[in-house]
Amino acid sequence: MREKVIRAILDSGENFISGEQLSKELGISRTAIWKHINALREEGYNIESVNKKGYRLAEKPDDILSxxxxxxxxxxxxxxxxxxxxxxxxxxxxxxxxxxxxxxxxxxxxxxxxxxxxxxxxxxxxxxxxxxxxxxxxxxxxxxxxxxxxxxxxxxxxxxxxxxxxxxxxxxxxxxxxxxxxxxxxxxxxxxxxxxxxxxxxxxxxxxxxxxxxxxxxxxxxxxxxxxxxxxxxxxxxxxxxxxxxxxxxxxxxxxxxxxxxxxxxxxHSAVIGKQVYIVKNNKKELVKCIDINENGNLIIKENNGDIKEIMSGEVSI
Ligand code: BT5
The missing domain is CATH 3.30.930.10 (Bira Bifunctional Protein; Domain 2)
Known part of the structure; x- marks a missing residue:
């Protein structure tokens, strides 16, 4: 029901929706509507209520992750x-x-x-x-x-x-x-x-x-x-x-x-390709050059001795 109340208010956008209309549409009493509105306000919804007009959202509730x-x-x-x-x-x-x-x-x-x-x-x-x-x-x-x-x-x-x-x-x-x-x-x-x-x-x-x-x-x-x-x-x-x-x-x-x-x-948008980075694995730290990410999503690096290697997992520190 809480969800239905908030949806009805969102649907009416900038217009007011009256308590009477909400109660008719949702099939619950006006007191029940009022309780839901108060609970929603506590959650952070800024719901405006104006006498004889009803309820509407005063601002977009854009910071609630509901x-x-x-x-x-x-x-x-x-x-x-x-x-x-x-x-x-x-x-x-x-x-x-x-x-x-x-x-x-x-x-x-x-x-x-x-x-x-x-x-x-x-x-x-x-x-x-x-x-x-x-x-x-x-x-x-x-x-x-x-x-x-x-x-x-x-x-x-x-x-x-x-x-x-x-x-x-x-x-x-x-x-x-x-x-x-x-x-x-x-x-x-x-x-x-x-x-x-x-x-x-x-x-x-x-x-x-x-x-x-x-x-x-x-x-x-x-x-x-x-x-x-x-x-x-x-x-x-x-x-x-x-x-x-x-x-x-x-x-x-x-x-x-x-x-x-x-x-x-x-x-x-890579932070590592083309850079010298440390690869950390099993408590070992090695300075290498990052060359690319290959088609499997693995990192291609060049070691100091010139060897090219593919890294599948691990830690990179810049
Ligand atoms: C990660 O691990 O970066 C993965 C983090 C995933 C977190 C999300 S939150 C929702 C979901 N539920 C969970 O329980 N986890 C996921 P890793 O690469 O291992 O980095 C962890 C290291 O980042 C820590 O050892 C700290 O050094 C550092 N760290 C911890 N909290 C941080 C924070 N809030 N912001 C930046 N660095 C943090």
Whole structure:
């Protein structure tokens, strides 16, 4: 019912909708309508009420990451059409894995706060309340499991495109970091549930720092947020743009085996191609030159002795 009330108000746009009309359309009492309106106001919706006219949204509720705000008129086929929104949760990736087998592909889990946000290899991801976009996308492609890691690049390229549509130019530090002004603004954690030859589901976890101004000491030097870099952009707009861009690249990859569009974006916006970087693996650190990202999404590097190698996973530090 809460969803129906907010949809009716969104549908009436700049016009007022009276309590009487709402109560008739939705089949509930005017007191019940009034209770819903108050609850929505507490969630952050700025609903104006004028005597004899009724209710309308005083401003676009663009910073609430609820299903109504993001999925409403979202021009995608399935990505982001179902959203589960929490105030707080351990990790959206862990929750996505709990429900992965039961929900439709394209379902997005979003939380205002994570108490156990995760990075790769057991690292932690700082996810304070309201500071960022902490979300996990569940997808169910019919592909062999070995094709799954490329989806991290598809997600990275989609974030680059989404932010670029909103006026922010970012770079990708292969394979899973998004960089703004030389600092990490976003990390991606892809997890897979599969059998030998079949993917059950894939969870793509994305953390984007939006409003954080003070980072904890251990990441102060290397992390940043959109606000910190002077960009005030609505979180809901970013999520919507991400859904649109991801669906395009994802469909291309899954249905037409098109990797080029994703690779093009990853190469053009690479923070590492053409640079000297350290490759860190198994506690060893080696200075190499990054040459390219190949058609499989792997990094091509040149070692000091001139050998050319393909790197499939690992850490790159600039
Ligand atoms: C990542 O791992 O960058 C993947 C982060 C994925 C987070 C999302 S949030 C929604 C979903 N639910 C989850 O539980 N996770 C996903 P990695 O490359 O391993 O980087 C982790 C490292 O980044 C940490 O060890 C810190 O050094 C640093 N870090 C932690 N929190 C950060 C933050 N908020 N911003 C920038 N850097 C951070």
């Amino acid at each position: 299903s109504e705000n993001i999925s409403y008129n979202l021009p995608t086929e399935f990505i982001g059409k179902k959203i589960v929104h929490f105030d707080t949760i351990g990790s959206t990736n862990d929750y996505a894995k709990e429900i992965g087998n039961k929900v439709r592909g394209g379902t997005l889990i979003i939380s205002e706060q994570q108490t156990k946000g995760k990075g790769r290899l057991g690292r932690s991801w700082k996810s304070k309340s309201g500071d960022g976009i902490w979300m996990s996308l569940i997808i169910k492609p019919k592909i062999d499991p070995y094709k799954a890691p490329f989806l991290t690049l598809v997600a990275g390229a989609s974030i680059v495109e989404a932010l670029s549509n909103l006026g922010v130019d970012v770079l990708i530090k292969w394979p899973n970091d998004i960089i703004l002004n030389n600092k990490k603004i976003c990390g991606i954690l892809t997890e897979l549930s599969a059998e030998m030859e079949r993917v059950n589901y894939i969870v793509i976890g994305i953390g984007i720092n939006i409003k954080t101004l003070d980072f904890p000491n251990e990441i102060k030097e290397k992390a940043t947020s959109l606000y910190k870099e002077g960009y005030k952009i609505s979180r809901a707009d970013i999520v919507r743009q991400f859904c649109i861009e991801f669906e395009k690249l994802y469909k291309g990859y899954i249905l037409d085996d098109d990797k080029e569009n994703t690779l093009d974006i990853c190469r053009k």
